[in-house]
Amino acid sequence: MGYKGQIAVVLLLFFLCDAFAQPRFKGQKVIAKHQQPAVLQYFEPRAGAQQTVTAQCTDSEVIVTISPDLLGIQKPVQPSDLSMGGCGVTSPAGAQPFVIEAPLQGCGSTVEVTVIVYTFTLDYNPSPIDGLPIVRTNPAVVQIECQYNRLHNVSSNALNPTWVPYTSTISAEDILSFSLVIMSSDWSGPSPSNTFFLGDLINLQASVDSTNHVPLRVFVDRCVATPGSNASILVWKRIAMVPLVYCRCFLDSKLTGSNSQFMSPRVAQSVMQFQLDAFRFYGLTTSSIFITCRLKVTLASANVDPLNKDCSYNSALSQWSSVDGNNAVCSCCDTSCANPPPFRRGSGAPKRRPRRASNITLKLLQFLNKLVPSFKRHDQDLWFPNAVLGL
Template identity: 20%
Template structure:
């Protein structure tokens, strides 16, 4: 029973001895065995940090006749770490061929070691380990005369956080708030701190001290090899380009909804278009959108032929004299211009083997002042009065539509924009292709304005009996 109590007492004593350093573990690195952690970091640092390696040993054969040996070659290190500020970069620049080393480089490589062979290693009372993210310090307990010396020992502002029978340990990461100071130079990165010992009380049994500690890391590692030829990797870099125009020309249905997919119209059916600026574009309250010219082609290329002009003469809906379906349409914003055009095809492009024809719309647009002029306007043809009328303002600017309207002073703001394609169905009701298609007539008894696709036929029916 007495042995059991003695074992429990010894266990409690050892726990209390190790716990005295755990109070500060929240400030640094707490490990079960600080000496094992120290040895682990020594191994890590030894593997990571470069060392000046000696040249490999070379064996020489003795002469068979005279017995004399060839003089031993001068041993030089395989490489030497040299501060960047002392490196002559031009000397190590790779180039074709060979040249002698300058004297300064010879001295650098053949420099004698500064260590003395017979110098005895002195035992260290304070050891320090430096790594890229931490600083470890250990001090021999025999350096102190008092049992609680660890209480007054600090690394900067951080206390001892580990200990055993031989050492006090201060194991801290550099991100810990211990007062680490960091400095960068051309050649090195320095991390420094101060090891303080400040025993209290009216008497002293050992002297207080402040020991400066510093970790030194080389910042650059250079490797040079004659005949090193860099290989340039080619490639293509893609960059999103700004669109050529700041406007869009969009086909729409009769309700004003954008047609995003493929669209096929029946010959003579009205088509609707909208010209506007993209969303998020800055708009001015004293400007208005104008369409100077619009034409249709069978090719995506706006300069291709044949072409059919629907808007011309700086904003005159010339196709409105042919069909009442072609007109400028008013809207809630003058920064958006809508118009409708009666669907059409190119007669010369019709063949007996084709059931449809693909077309494109191209328009020249610009921004101008709110008040229209002869060079920027939106004029519809009124078949009742046989006159031209401006969509919003004074009709006098449209009088030139029967002749030649003046062009704008500058052409820098003009933009040619194109819509995506659509198709015109050439098939008749019996399934055969008409070689010479004509406009399909409508029965006035079955005509209804409630059909949005047929609303634009109102003018056509109203003036049907008039011969123009």
């Protein structure tokens, strides 16, 4: 290489070094002591008036509809980033808007029993853009509530109660419905006839409606026959009163040798069937006989004892027998059966005594003017009166 070639190489190196050298500044030179990276904070703009989430509450589920522009910033969200209590989008892939169908008692819902409000939480958690560790939206949370009128029940038990259901009132106040009915001869239903002759057995059925209660057992506590309707006054005055049942013992069969009896076994714990031998009052011209019975109940699971039993007297065997078994509980029928203790009084006592017993009166009509032909003599009819009992 010649001398000129060497000069050219030196000039080239000079220019290259000058190009990559530190820049020159005119004036004072500023040296940064600390170098810090810039921090950019992104804030989502406040959503406008557009509603991007709607909810429809049915009797079994909530249907949430979500706009792809959930945040209202023209940045569509991905359906895979949406969830509600762990439940994802249920609408078909590619369908818009997005839909989440969730059962009321699922998908992380909470319920307030007092006001029947189901609460859900819709979560949006953005995922990174494919291939890049960045996101352009912030997470979002939307609260969803389903409120229901208390007159409707959204559970599997169909129920439309009133504000104070009658059955609830009956159960709360411990009110029981007792009945005493004259039955047909075969016990198939109420008697179609109101006529009974002396010597007939009158079928009677006592019962209690135990609907909305635990199983109950009914007893005939006592029965009296009187010629008037006000049994309490007539018994107090000792006027033509005939005790039929006393302390749950059928005295009529023991005192008069009649066929009166309690029917055994029971057809149901809440039913007591018994038969009364027809009769009339001697020396009275009244056409009416009233039978007043006091019915009481206990729990069907309670043991049979002298206070809770119904006993009939078997004249052929000269012994008492209990309808519910354990004839030993009838031994007091020949002496004196104890009565329940009086209702407790005082500050600690209930304000009202529960209705566990009831008095019911049946009216039996006595037709003295019904005549039955007996025989004829000298072409003259001779008639003998025959007493008839009816309801």
